[in-house]
Amino acid sequence: MKIVDYRVTPIAFGDPPLRAAFGLHAPYALRTIVEVVSDDGLTGVSETHGGSAVVADLLAVRDLVVGRDPFQLAALEHTLYGSVPQTGNVATPWEGKLHSFPRTFGAIEVACLDLIGKALGRPVCDLLGGRVRDRVPFSAYLFYKHAGAGGEWGFECDPAAHGWAAARQAEALSAEALVEQAQAMVTAFGFKSLKLKGGVLPPEEEVRTVRLLRAAFGPDVPLRIDPNAAWSLETSVRWANELEGLLEYYEDPVAGKENMAALAQRISIPLATNMCCVSFADLPATIRLGSVQIILGDHHFWGGLRASVELARICRTWGLGLSMHSNSHLGISLSAMTHLAAAIPNLTYACDTHYPWQSEEIIVGGKLEFVDGALPVPTGPGLGVELDRTALQHLHEQHLRSGLDYRDDEREMQKIEPGWRYRVPQW
Amino acid sequence: MKIVDYRVTPIAFGDPPLRAAFGLHAPYALRTIVEVVSDDGLTGVSETHGGSAVVADLLAVRDLVVGRDPFQLAALEHTLYGSVPQTGNVATPWEGKLHSFPRTFGAIEVACLDLIGKALGRPVCDLLGGRVRDRVPFSAYLFYKHAGAGGEWGFECDPAAHGWAAARQAEALSAEALVEQAQAMVTAFGFKSLKLKGGVLPPEEEVRTVRLLRAAFGPDVPLRIDPNAAWSLETSVRWANELEGLLEYYEDPVAGKENMAALAQRISIPLATNMCCVSFADLPATIRLGSVQIILGDHHFWGGLRASVELARICRTWGLGLSMHSNSHLGISLSAMTHLAAAIPNLTYACDTHYPWQSEEIIVGGKLEFVDGALPVPTGPGLGVELDRTALQHLHEQHLRSGLDYRDDEREMQKIEPGWRYRVPQW
Numbered sequence: 001m002k003i004v005d006y007r008v009t010p011i012a013f014g015d016p017p018l019r020a021a022f023g024l025h026a027p028y029a030l031r032t033i034v035e036v037v038s039d040d041g042l043t044g045v046s047e048t049h050g051g052s053a054v055v056a057d058l059l060a061v062r063d064l065v066v067g068r069d070p071f072q073l074a075a076l077e078h079t080l081y082g083s084v085p086q087t088g089n090v091a092t093p094w095e096g097k098l099h100s101f102p103r104t105f106g107a108i109e110v111a112c113l114d115l116i117g118k119a120l121g122r123p124v125c126d127l128l129g130g131r132v133r134d135r136v137p138f139s140a141y142l143f144y145k146h147a148g149a150g151g152e153w154g155f156e157c158d159p160a161a162h163g164w165a166a167a168r169q170a171e172a173l174s175a176e177a178l179v180e181q182a183q184a185m186v187t188a189f190g191f192k193s194l195k196l197k198g199g200v201l202p203p204e205e206e207v208r209t210v211r212l213l214r215a216a217f218g219p220d221v222p223l224r225i226d227p228n229a230a231w232s233l234e235t236s237v238r239w240a241n242e243l244e245g246l247l248e249y250y251e252d253p254v255a256g257k258e259n260m261a262a263l264a265q266r267i268s269i270p271l272a273t274n275m276c277c278v279s280f281a282d283l284p285a286t287i288r289l290g291s292v293q294i295i296l297g298d299h300h301f302w303g304g305l306r307a308s309v310e311l312a313r314i315c316r317t318w319g320l321g322l323s324m325h326s327n328s329h330l331g332i333s334l335s336a337m338t339h340l341a342a343a344i345p346n347l348t349y350a351c352d353t354h355y356p357w358q359s360e361e362i363i364v365g366g367k368l369e370f371v372d373g374a375l376p377v378p379t380g381p382g383l384g385v386e387l388d389r390t391a392l393q394h395l396h397e398q399h400l401r402s403g404l405d406y407r408d409d410e411r412e413m414q415k416i417e418p419g420w421r422y423r424v425p426q427w
Numbered sequence: 428m429k430i431v432d433y434r435v436t437p438i439a440f441g442d443p444p445l446r447a448a449f450g451l452h453a454p455y456a457l458r459t460i461v462e463v464v465s466d467d468g469l470t471g472v473s474e475t476h477g478g479s480a481v482v483a484d485l486l487a488v489r490d491l492v493v494g495r496d497p498f499q500l501a502a503l504e505h506t507l508y509g510s511v512p513q514t515g516n517v518a519t520p521w522e523g524k525l526h527s528f529p530r531t532f533g534a535i536e537v538a539c540l541d542l543i544g545k546a547l548g549r550p551v552c553d554l555l556g557g558r559v560r561d562r563v564p565f566s567a568y569l570f571y572k573h574a575g576a577g578g579e580w581g582f583e584c585d586p587a588a589h590g591w592a593a594a595r596q597a598e599a600l601s602a603e604a605l606v607e608q609a610q611a612m613v614t615a616f617g618f619k620s621l622k623l624k625g626g627v628l629p630p631e632e633e634v635r636t637v638r639l640l641r642a643a644f645g646p647d648v649p650l651r652i653d654p655n656a657a658w659s660l661e662t663s664v665r666w667a668n669e670l671e672g673l674l675e676y677y678e679d680p681v682a683g684k685e686n687m688a689a690l691a692q693r694i695s696i697p698l699a700t701n702m703c704c705v706s707f708a709d710l711p712a713t714i715r716l717g718s719v720q721i722i723l724g725d726h727h728f729w730g731g732l733r734a735s736v737e738l739a740r741i742c743r744t745w746g747l748g749l750s751m752h753s754n755s756h757l758g759i760s761l762s763a764m765t766h767l768a769a770a771i772p773n774l775t776y777a778c779d780t781h782y783p784w785q786s787e788e789i790i791v792g793g794k795l796e797f798v799d800g801a802l803p804v805p806t807g808p809g810l811g812v813e814l815d816r817t818a819l820q821h822l823h824e825q826h827l828r829s830g831l832d833y834r835d836d837e838r839e840m841q842k843i844e845p846g847w848r849y850r851v852p853q854w
Contacts, residue, residue, distance in 0.1 A: 071549065072557035078772050120547050122498065127554075129733060130499035280744045288715075306556060313737035314744065317707040345505050 001119055003112075005037035006065045008058045010050060011395035012402040013360040014151020015328050016168060018143040021199030021228035022422050023413030027154045028402040029328035033362065033392060034058060036070060036111045044070065044115025045387050047332035047362075048107035048300050050399075051406035057104045060085045070112035073306065080105050099279055102303035109304030110336050110383075117382030124336070124383050128309050128343035135374040136341040137350040139224070140191035141326070141357075142182050142213075144200040146416070147171035151360070164188035168357065173201070175209035179216050185356060186217075191373035193222040193248065193350045199230030203239050203427050214246050222248035222350070229255035229275055232425040233262055240267040248349070249294050249321075252276065255424045261289035272296055274325035280311070287318050294321035296352070300333070305340050312344040323349035331355075331363040334375065335383040342377040362391045428546055430539075432464035433492045435485045437477060438822035439829040440787040441578020442755050443595060445570040448626030448655035449849050450840030454581045455829040456755035460789065460819060461485060463497060463538045471497065471542025472814050474759035474789075475534035475727050477826075478833035484531045487512045497539035500733065507532050526706055529730035536731030537763050537810075544809035551763070551810050555736050555770035562801040563768040564777040566651070567618035568753070569609050569640075570784075571627040573843070574598035578787070591615035595784065600628070602636035606643050612783060613644075618800035620649040620675065620777045626657030630666050630854050641673050649675035649777070656682035656702055659852040660689055667694040675776070676721050676748075679703065682851045688716035699723055701752035707738070714745050721748035723779070727760070732767050739771040750776035758782075758790040761802065762810040769804040789818045 015029035030050025037043050048054065064079050084104045110124075117124045125131045148155035149169040157169040167184030171177065182194055194213055198206045206225060213223055229252050231239070236253035240263070243250065249272040254263055257276045264271050272294035277286040278301055286292060295315055299308040315322040324337060324347065334355050341347050350373070361367045364386040368375060378384025413420045442456035457477025464470050475481065491506050511531045544551045552558045575582035576596035584596040594611030598604065609621055621640055625633045633652060640650055652670070654663075656679050663680035667690070670677065676699040681690055684703045691698050699721035704713040705728055713719060722742055726735040742749040751764060751774065761782050768774050777800070788794045791813040795802060805811025840847045 069557070071553040074556040074559045074770055074772055076557075078559055126498040129501040130496070130503075132501045132505055280740070283744050284714075284746075287711075307740070310737050310740035313707070313734070314741060317710050317741070319711075343501055345501055 007035040012399035016150040017146040021230035023409030044111040046110035106304035114382035124339040131342040139193040139350040199227035226251035230426040257291040260291040296325040298325040324351035326352040434462040439826035443577040444573040448657035450836030471538040473537035533731035541809035552766040558769040566620040566777040616797040626654035653678035657853040684718040687718040723752040725752040751778035753779040
């Protein structure tokens, strides 16, 4: 089997005005679709981060991908290494120290695994050692947000919306509003654990939100808060004392491996990260320092699905927990995340996903459906999803119209609060 | 695809009277052949350690294997964990702290991967990420030995033998004799690096052997010595000073992670191990202490081929070298080792193999052939080798006749030196 064509399509889809420590989500989230086409007419797809730098990296290696046997992934990785121009290796705040190379290779690897799975008639999880679970639980990802639905609606709201569609566009800038958002999301999707994106309001209001969530959902629903490194070490310690017994894990309250390690010495809540340990190169120091107890993996930046299985082995070996990080994404990413989570025995926490926040889709059949807060592992060949070419064209044109060429939450935030700056720590 | 039959066959094959720190090889080496048969009539095979305890572990999990889809390896591992009776978890000196579970699962995993490869028409390396090399270099594994060819010949020699067959049966209990052995082996197989099994003669004679090998083969042929922990820390330091500049790596001169780490602080030759770090559980302490620079992996005891790929990622991540350990084995193991080595980018040292010491085979077509010291990676489906059922039956009967039920080099040694004991350290 040989790859005879390789396509990279930037897309944009509506994204509500969600807040995080980095600022505000723009009305459109950017993403990139990668396709590899085999000489027997099959197409493998994947989805990765968006923006012109990501696309430039992917396009730069086109000649190294076309002509290859998709099974030869280690050799492809070896060939790409050093050939990715690292255009996308920019340290925007939201992406921290993500590296061009594993992102570029990972996107191609997932498309190749989809292609292999389709050719063999086996789901992708079977190429990763098979499934250890038939359904993958996800958590409710709760955001402080401004009113608005994103996309063409921008900061507007559809007065006819109801249920989750109404909650999705509602303002939520207080503890009480967050609880309403959580209730609507849990009612709609059945999630069994809650993650609060923090680092937005003063810590006391965010901790009050956690307390209200606990009161509303009871002691059996695990809670997490992720201030995205917006808190100082002292602030993180102080609020940890308030959060003791309430949190399943405490995600990146403070910036950097050293601060996280210092925090770990002073509190008993397990620490999780997708910021201070985002690559294999980060692992030796993270483990040596004892910075975290849980790694939030993400195949989009760890170098693909096989690399993520290898990360899982490292977590097993060093006794670290493993969960899964997400960015705004569509169903191709969700399917890949689900196959990966299905294949990893020690991925024992519900995974993060932004998926409920998006109303658009790019796969045939529309949005994938959660059942009781979990996604059934697709059983079809490859990722088990098919690209909807009409939707791809539409979302590509939307990308062109959006005028966005990279994610910049600070710039978006400044549109509503002139002079706003992303600061670490903010509190 | 479903596994409908599972067969475990103990075998024995002739093995010359090779010496190591543990004593003497018996006239027969024990090994076990595992077969998994699918409902579409295909058979996957693997080869692992021998002896009744190993067989007992493999037989005990029969009901957990039959009825399974061979793709579901992570689930099988999860199911087997805790179900292997650990009969083979005996700490005989030669096997150190090898654990029943990864050995048992690993043997079944390799057979399943062979089965999957045969069903899909792809070589096993393509199930591990594809090949990064088309040929896998092996090293000449040199042993001090008594005269004799092993097997029915025992301590006898065939006077008509010539070439490697003559050298294979010749006594080699001095530096000069070892050089002759090396020359015969290199002439016959073309190996480009040399490994001396040490811990047998007094260290000064073994170091003299290394010097003579260097003089005979020149500076471009990498040399290694493996005293199998028979040397004290002081002895290891003292002889390291003599070996400086002569060795590619210094393998397990002293016993245990702590001693190896102390040695690493005092010498500059890279240290390798297949004794103080033989499982994932050993890695955190090995890395924390800085016990070694090179891990000698072995899929037979690290839990199979996928686990070995994961070990390779750990070695890449922590900047450790990776090479491959061997025990006496036949062509099924050699093929699996070759597929694994083909798939691992950072397996940059020539692998160990005892294969030239064996004259019997169990695969159709007889012994695999080295070309210029390397084995071409098989291109056929699965492992690329087929079990020869007549040979299997013969070697199984030989096992029954051998009267051996586990490897005991000390007992064999006592037959020629009454009262001989395996001691750590010996020197």
